[in-house]
Amino acid sequence: xxxxxxxxxxxxxxxxxxxxxxxxxxxxxxxxxxxxxxxxxxxxxxxxxxxxxxxxxxxxxxxxxxxxxxxxxxxxxxxxxxxxxxxxxxxxxxxxxxxxxxxxxxxxxxxxxxxxxxxxxxxxxxxxxxxxxxxxxxxxxxxxxxxxxxxxxxxxxxxxxxxxxxxxxxxxxxxxxxxxxxxxxxxxxxxxxxxxxxxxxxxxxxxxxxxxxxxxxxxxxxxxxxxxxxxxxxxxxxxxxxxxxxxxxxxxxxxxxxxxxxxxxxxxxxxxxxxxxxxxxxxxxxxxxxxxxxxxxxxxxxxxxxxxxxxxxxxxxxxxxxxxxxxxxxxxxxxxxxxxxxxxxxxxxxxxxxxxxxxxxxxxxxxxxxxxxxxxxxx
Amino acid sequence: xxxxxxxxxxxxxxxxxxxxxxxxxxxxxxxxxxxxxxxxxxxxxxxxxxxxxxxxxxxxxxxxxxxxxxxxxxxxxxxxxxxxxxxxxxxxxxxxxxxxxxxxxxxxxxxxxxxxxxxxxxxxxxxxxxxxxxxxxxxxxxxxxxxxxxxxxxxxxxxxxxxxxxxxxxxxxxxxxxxxxxxxxxxxxxxxxxxxxxxxxxxxxxxxxxxxxxxxxxxxxxxxxxxxxxxxxxxxxxxxxxxxxxxxxxxxxxxxxxxxxxxxxxxxxxxxxxxxxxxxxxxxxxxxxxxxxxxxxxxxxxxxxxxxxxxxxxxxxxxxxxxxxxxxxxxxxxxxxxxx
Numbered sequence: 112x113x114x115x116x117x118x119x120x121x122x123x124x125x126x127x128x129x130x131x132x133x134x135x136x137x138x139x140x141x142x143x144x145x146x147x148x149x150x151x152x153x154x155x156x157x158x159x160x161x162x163x164x165x166x167x168x169x170x171x172x173x174x175x176x177x178x179x180x181x182x183x184x185x186x187x188x189x190x191x192x193x194x195x196x197x198x199x200x201x202x203x204x205x206x207x208x209x210x211x212x213x214x215x216x217x218x219x220x221x222x223x224x225x226x227x228x229x230x231x232x233x234x235x236x237x238x239x240x241x242x243x244x245x246x247x248x249x250x251x252x253x254x255x256x257x258x259x260x261x262x263x264x265x266x267x268x269x270x271x272x273x274x275x276x277x278x279x280x281x282x283x284x285x286x287x288x289x290x291x292x293x294x295x296x297x298x299x300x301x302x303x304x305x306x307x308x309x310x311x312x313x314x315x316x317x318x319x320x321x322x323x324x325x326x327x328x329x330x331x332x333x334x335x336x337x338x339x340x341x342x343x344x345x346x347x348x349x350x351x352x353x354x355x356x357x358x359x360x361x362x363x364x365x366x367x368x369x370x371x372x373x374x375x376x377x378x379x380x381x382x383x384x385x386x387x388x389x390x391x392x393x394x395x396x397x398x399x400x401x402x403x404x405x406x407x408x409x410x411x412x413x414x415x416x417x418x419x420x421x422x423x424x425x426x427x428x429x430x431x432x433x434x435x436x437x438x439x440x441x442x443x444x445x446x447x448x449x450x451x452x453x454x455x456x457x458x459x460x461x462x463x464x465x466x467x468x469x470x471x472x473x474x475x476x477x478x479x480x481x482x483x484x485x486x487x488x489x490x
Numbered sequence: 491x492x493x494x495x496x497x498x499x500x501x502x503x504x505x506x507x508x509x510x511x512x513x514x515x516x517x518x519x520x521x522x523x524x525x526x527x528x529x530x531x532x533x534x535x536x537x538x539x540x541x542x543x544x545x546x547x548x549x550x551x552x553x554x555x556x557x558x559x560x561x562x563x564x565x566x567x568x569x570x571x572x573x574x575x576x577x578x579x580x581x582x583x584x585x586x587x588x589x590x591x592x593x594x595x596x597x598x599x600x601x602x603x604x605x606x607x608x609x610x611x612x613x614x615x616x617x618x619x620x621x622x623x624x625x626x627x628x629x630x631x632x633x634x635x636x637x638x639x640x641x642x643x644x645x646x647x648x649x650x651x652x653x654x655x656x657x658x659x660x661x662x663x664x665x666x667x668x669x670x671x672x673x674x675x676x677x678x679x680x681x682x683x684x685x686x687x688x689x690x691x692x693x694x695x696x697x698x699x700x701x702x703x704x705x706x707x708x709x710x711x712x713x714x715x716x717x718x719x720x721x722x723x724x725x726x727x728x729x730x731x732x733x734x735x736x737x738x739x740x741x742x743x744x745x746x747x748x749x750x751x752x753x754x755x756x757x758x759x760x761x762x763x764x765x766x767x768x769x770x771x772x773x774x775x776x777x778x779x780x781x782x783x784x785x786x787x788x789x790x791x792x793x794x795x796x797x798x799x800x801x802x803x804x805x806x807x808x809x810x811x812x813x814x815x816x817x818x819x820x821x822x823x824x825x826x827x828x829x830x
Contacts, residue, residue, distance in 0.1 A: 464646065
């Protein structure tokens with residue numbers, strides 16, 4: 112008696128379908144046609160931005176999206192997959208930025224110092240993440256949130272006070288290695304009307320490193336390790352009873368996530384050629400990350416892509432729209448204030464609250480749900 | 491038979507719960523320890539009074555949060571916005587009664603402060619009730635969602651403050667007779683800090699009396715220990731929850747007024763800035779413990795003041811150090827609350 116194919120399918124469907132794409136995405140496919148299309152469009156746009164758009168703003172926005180995808184995905188590893196709320200994520204982001212900035216500014220603008228700065232930053236992040244994890248994850252998960260908030264604010268104060276090392280409030284501007292400078296030409300002729308210069312190389316460095324880190328994170332959450340994290344998230348007590356050391360797993364998750372955030376910080380610093388408290392360490396960035404994770408979809412790596420892309424685009428372009436709306440409503444009391452361009456966070460905040468209540472899976476969860484509902488109707 | 495047993499047990503006094511004196515002794519021990527390092531006794535008194543005042547203000551802001559957590563097991567990351575809101579509510583009073591602040595009469599000045607506090611507590615109480623109903627109620631029981639949703643509430647309310655009062659910082663003057671300092675020989679004590687110490691002490695004693703000597707306090711303490719049992723005895727624990735949340739928000743408003751007059755400028759982010767200290771304090775004190783919150787506030791403020799005087803660079807991370815030391819000594823905080 113052989114099992115009918117129809118019965119066997121649900122179990123190993125994704126793995127059996129296999130193929131290159133599936134192994135690249137760690138068998139965690141988008142599972143929704145609309146989602147696949149959106150993700151593919153984002154990937155294509157990000158890959159081709161320097162050739163599609165002229166001027167520096169679109170490329171800057173694209174680079175920011177790449178960096179934030181990594182940052183938000185790494186945060187999702189903690190929040191969505193492990194069920195831990197950390198407020199120290201910007202601290203690790205900042206450590207990455209300062210690692211690059213200090214090495215390039217104080218030592219020399221070469222690839223060697225990039226490596227030294229990144230390595231030092233990664234080491235510091237790992238040590239801090241282990242220390243915080245062991246001190247606070249041992250007690251109650253809720254301590255972790257409050258303690259990380261305190262530690263992160265101390266880190267921000269330290270960075271702005273130790274101006275001999277970090278440049279204080281002004282931050283550090285620095286020179287990149289020669290091959291990433293705008294004056295550098297890889298080819299003497301422009302390709303498709305775009306000069307292949309150091310700036311373009313810097314963009315593709317950000318793009319490909321971000322892509323690699325994102326795929327690595329996707330690999331991690333779909334590994335047995337990632338499954339244990341989700342088990343702990345669902346029922347800590349049961350996971351412990353099954354023999355998994357909850358504290359060790361949680362600490363490991365927070366270290367991995369800290370390391371990815373450090374890389375994101377380093378990429379942002381390389382792209383901006385600057386690092387300061389406001390670009391990487393401020394609490395408002397932490398709030399932005401939270402908004403991106405939850406609106407995009409907690410517990411799905413693809414949510415990070417959607418959330419980051421949507422948020423950074425809104426940050427750059429929604430304000431223009433709101434400015435027009437506010438001007439149109441001038442004269443009515445309070446209303447123009449509510450859609451004043453500076454109040455865009457108000458609306459994203461409201462969307463955030465609604466997301467937590469109404470669709471905990473965020474946009475990605477919503478898109479996948481639509482698919483399952485349709486599939487149910489067809490059967 | 492069982493009646494008799496009940497009667498006799500009612501007559502024999504229950505053994506009193508032992509008071510845990512050790513954390514309380516920390517404060518005088520710390521103060522004495524700092525004396526030789528500070529050097530001159532007059533500077534030491536000035537530092538100590540300033541630290542006490544700071545501690546009282548932190549306590550006012552933190553007490554509501556710890557009470558809400560203790561009773562409802564709700565961690566309100568949006569608590570900071572009630573501090574800001576209380577601070578901005580003073581504008582409702584300071585606008586029409588600007589003359590009272592300028593008048594050189596202690597009575598009028600204190601009356602103004604009192605009115606500010608009452609208005610702020612009223613406003614934050616009402617907003618707290620709405621906040622509980624709209625934001626918090628659907629997520630009882632899930633810490634993760636509470637943290638997320640209250641952060642969302644924080645963002646939205648902070649933006650609303652911007653929309654109503656504008657985004658730029660607003661200066662507020664301290665009433666005339668509360669400016670300046672008392673000078674006793676070499677000892678200098680700012681007047682406003684003395685007022686803050688008095689208000690803080692009054693609120694602390696009031697809360698202790700309410701919690702330990704009244705029926706409502708009994709119910710609240712019982713609710714902290716075991717809410718199901720209180721409900722089974724026929725009390726509406728929901729109503730108790732809501733009133734404690736409102737009281738907690740109003741206390742944050744009170745703390746916000748004191749903090750605003752101390753800083754003399756209003757910004758919508760001021761509550762969130764001080765929340766870091768507030769969280770440190772309630773972790774040190776033990777989540778849910780009002781007494782622990784009091785001791786923790788004073789401890790943190792005194793250490794910050796002494797360290798700031800002796801070794802300014804170290805002051806930035808002194809709070810974290812105090813927290814780490816306390817958690818190594820007592821992982822659940824100074825006064826652990828039994829149930830959790």
